[in-house]
Amino acid sequence: MVADVGRTPRAEQVGATRQQILTTAERLFAEQGLYAVSNRQISAAAGQGNNTAVGYHFGTKADLVRAIMRRHTTRIESLRQEAVAAVAGSEDVRDWVACLVRPVTAYLASSGGPTWFARFSAQVMTDPAFRSITAEEALAEAALREVVDRLIGLGPDVPADVREDRAAMVRHLIVHVCAERERALAEGAATPRSTWDEAATGLIDAITGLWTAPCTTEPEHRW
Incomplete structure (x- = not known):
């Protein structure tokens, strides 16, 4: 497709990972509160094997919010x-x-x-x-x-x-x-x-x- 020109599989994977982290973090924060949820919990719930995935993609919790x-x-x-x-x-x-x-x-x-x-x-x-x-x-x-x-x-x-x-x-x-x-x-x-x-x-x-x-x-x- 034309929209996919120049977009590498790696870039698509990174984009999908970021969206999954955002969706998961929003749900957990909404249900439990910001301080009750750690980056490790978000990474695990988002299906990320690397516990540092949230920090890697978004930096601090304030950046994620x-x-x-x-x-x-x-x-x-x-x-x-x-x-x-x-x-x-x-x-x-x-x-x-x-x-x-x-x-x-x-x-x-x-x-x-x-x-x-x-x-x-x-x-x-x-x-x-x-x-x-x-x-x-x-x-x-x-x-x-x-x-x-x-x-x-x-x-x-x-x-x-x-x-x-x-x-x-x-x-x-x-x-x-x-x-x-x-x-x-x-x-x-x-x-x-x-x-x-x-x-x-x-x-x-x-x-x-x-x-x-x-x-x-x-x-x-x-x-």
Whole structure:
């Protein structure tokens, strides 16, 4: 085939090995946590006879985590670009919140099942040593930066610390709601919403309310 011209069997083997390691590491990290899983365990579960295969192909655990993130964020960014183009010029906060949520849920829905990316993302977010990787990879994408800028511009006039606090809440809502739904689907358990699209609608409603809520001034303590 034309697509195979210049691609050696060795290169194909290396590529297949890397993909197998990424898939295995993502599943193990999602199910057990980042610190509970060693490179040796990943290599063995990925069918690699060499226990140093993970380090050879990816370097440090942080490099491996970043590679897993990039494996998914490229496609999510493509979906977000389409979403942003569809609402260009909108002054409706809900439209821009949808640009945050629906690319993620649409990607998970299109990936079939079972998936581990949402649970993997939740594990990364709750780990201080790796949390910054998620933010770095996400904010490297132009479409996401545009969405964030638009939400800041359309949001209520609140102090910067309140805005940062709410932004953190939004991130946790998206990641952990998706992770809980993904876990329920993998276990065959009931879910509050029957589809990923309906789950996205619920998230968008909640986040829009959170983002546009008035800011309550803390009363002075009286003793």
